[in-house]
Amino acid sequence: MTQETATLTTDRFRRRKGPARAGQCLLICLLSFGLLVVEANIPAVQKVRGIGELMLVPVQAAVRLVSGGFRGVQGYFRDQSSLMSENQEMRTQLLRQEVDLQQMASLKSENEVLRSLHELNAQLGSENLTAETLPGNPDPSRHRVTLNKGSRQGAYVGQPVVGSGGVVGQVTRDYLVTSEALLISDASHALPVMFERTGLQAIALGTGRRDHRLLLPFMPFHADVIRGDTVVSSGAGGLFPAGLRVGVVENVRNSSGEAFLEAFVSPSANLESLRQVLLLRSQARPPGRETAPGAELPGAAAAGS
Amino acid sequence: MTEGAVMRNYALLGAALLMSVVPLPQLLGLWQPPWLAVALIWLVLAAPEDARLTVAAAAGLLQDLLVGSPLGLHALTATVLVFLAGNMRQRIVTSPPWLRFFLAMLIMTAYLGLAALIGGWFDYAGSWAGIANSLMSGGVLILIAFLFLKV
Numbered sequence: 001m002t003q004e005t006a007t008l009t010t011d012r013f014r015r016r017k018g019p020a021r022a023g024q025c026l027l028i029c030l031l032s033f034g035l036l037v038v039e040a041n042i043p044a045v046q047k048v049r050g051i052g053e054l055m056l057v058p059v060q061a062a063v064r065l066v067s068g069g070f071r072g073v074q075g076y077f078r079d080q081s082s083l084m085s086e087n088q089e090m091r092t093q094l095l096r097q098e099v100d101l102q103q104m105a106s107l108k109s110e111n112e113v114l115r116s117l118h119e120l121n122a123q124l125g126s127e128n129l130t131a132e133t134l135p136g137n138p139d140p141s142r143h144r145v146t147l148n149k150g151s152r153q154g155a156y157v158g159q160p161v162v163g164s165g166g167v168v169g170q171v172t173r174d175y176l177v178t179s180e181a182l183l184i185s186d187a188s189h190a191l192p193v194m195f196e197r198t199g200l201q202a203i204a205l206g207t208g209r210r211d212h213r214l215l216l217p218f219m220p221f222h223a224d225v226i227r228g229d230t231v232v233s234s235g236a237g238g239l240f241p242a243g244l245r246v247g248v249v250e251n252v253r254n255s256s257g258e259a260f261l262e263a264f265v266s267p268s269a270n271l272e273s274l275r276q277v278l279l280l281r282s283q284a285r286p287p288g289r290e291t292a293p294g295a296e297l298p299g300a301a302a303a304g305s
Numbered sequence: 306m307t308e309g310a311v312m313r314n315y316a317l318l319g320a321a322l323l324m325s326v327v328p329l330p331q332l333l334g335l336w337q338p339p340w341l342a343v344a345l346i347w348l349v350l351a352a353p354e355d356a357r358l359t360v361a362a363a364a365g366l367l368q369d370l371l372v373g374s375p376l377g378l379h380a381l382t383a384t385v386l387v388f389l390a391g392n393m394r395q396r397i398v399t400s401p402p403w404l405r406f407f408l409a410m411l412i413m414t415a416y417l418g419l420a421a422l423i424g425g426w427f428d429y430a431g432s433w434a435g436i437a438n439s440l441m442s443g444g445v446l447i448l449i450a451f452l453f454l455k456v
Contacts, residue, residue, distance in 0.1 A: 022388070024359075036381070036423070141431030142429075144373070
């Protein structure tokens with residue numbers, strides 16, 4: 001670009017500057033802010049958003065293609081020996097779990113917690129929805145996943161999401177063919193839980209940290225909580241069924257001078273790399289409300305316990 | 306400004322939007338730069354004719370749809386970004402490279418800070434560490450842009 005054309009460009013640019021430009025900026029800002037307020041207060045706008053989301057399906061497909069390439073490259077570099085050792089590990093784990101399962105059957109009649117798990121099993125067998133995660137959480141500071149099932153397949157806002165290890169999160173947006181789930185580790189998520197060993201109730205708050213740990217704050221100072229305790233959902237909020245495995249206590253913090261005990265829990269579901277999840281049909285959900293929004297928000301779940 | 310250059314500039318914006326939803330590998334994911342902000346700053350400096358406020362608002366709105374943030378959040382912040390960058394353009398292009406870089410970082414800080422603030426009001430806030438990370442990686446991109454593609 002020569003000197004002359006450069007000055008020309010800037011001159012033309014400067015002519016449009018000034019109060020008109022500031023006014024335009026203000027107008028757009030006000031409009032955007034209005035849109036934000038409207039979307040936050042009128043749930044129907046979510047449906048409009050769903051239409052926009054539908055138009056972006058081809059874009060998402062393209063992104064999936066690219067990220068599939070990423071995954072392929074990652075998988076290529078993972079060498080075979082590590083895969084084999086992983087396989088071996090899984091075999092021994094399976095064996096151990098089979099033994100555990102047999103013990104469970106014999107203790108079923110006496111053990112309260114095992115019974116609730118058994119009830120859960122029966123419940124899980126009925127009419128739940130399997131979904132797969134779609135790649136592309138663009139904001140790593142928020143813990144969310146996009147699922148490939150939407151309101152057409154029966155997903156609804158507030159639906160509990162469970163993975164193979166335990167509780168994963170809940171559906172926060174149901175579009176037509178996809179939905180968005182908030183993970184329990186997100187900083188805005190709260191989940192009523194219970195200690196399997198002692199029955200102590202607590203709230204598991206997401207921390208938003210990269211290691212997906214949960215925080216159990218404000219427990220009585222002398223509560224019997226030790227490292228390795230299993231934490232299950234208590235069902236107190238009415239959203240998640242009771243007895244779903246949530247995680248294992250990783251460390252307990254009771255510094256003297258503090259009034260309460262805190263515990264960090266590492267989730268037992270593999271939130272790092274989710275693939276297949278189960279969308280539960282919650283018992284508490286009133287029938288005939290197929291897509292009604294605002295079934296129960298995380299905050300409401302916390303308040304209910 | 307030729308027709309081809311205009312197309313190229315808008316394609317750049319589109320690419321930035323796409324890049325913001327491509328999931329990066331685990332370690333890089335935390336350092337995902339604010340692609341749209343970088344592209345818009347670049348556009349204001351390299352082709353101010355195409356960096357209209359309406360274009361920024363439209364790109365921001367698309368970003369909101371793609372990313373899943375509250376509608377209007379990025380439209381607002383992108384507009385403010387282009388407005389600020391446009392007003393400071395003369396100062397930026399006549400500054401030495403290091404000052405240029407700091408001015409660009411200043412604008413990007415305003416963009417991310419505003420997004421965090423307003424996002425917080427509407428129940429959509431990232432962690433401060435995440436914002437700092439994306440600011441730093443965005444700074445690296447801006448630095449590369451200034452070093453290799455002289456404005």
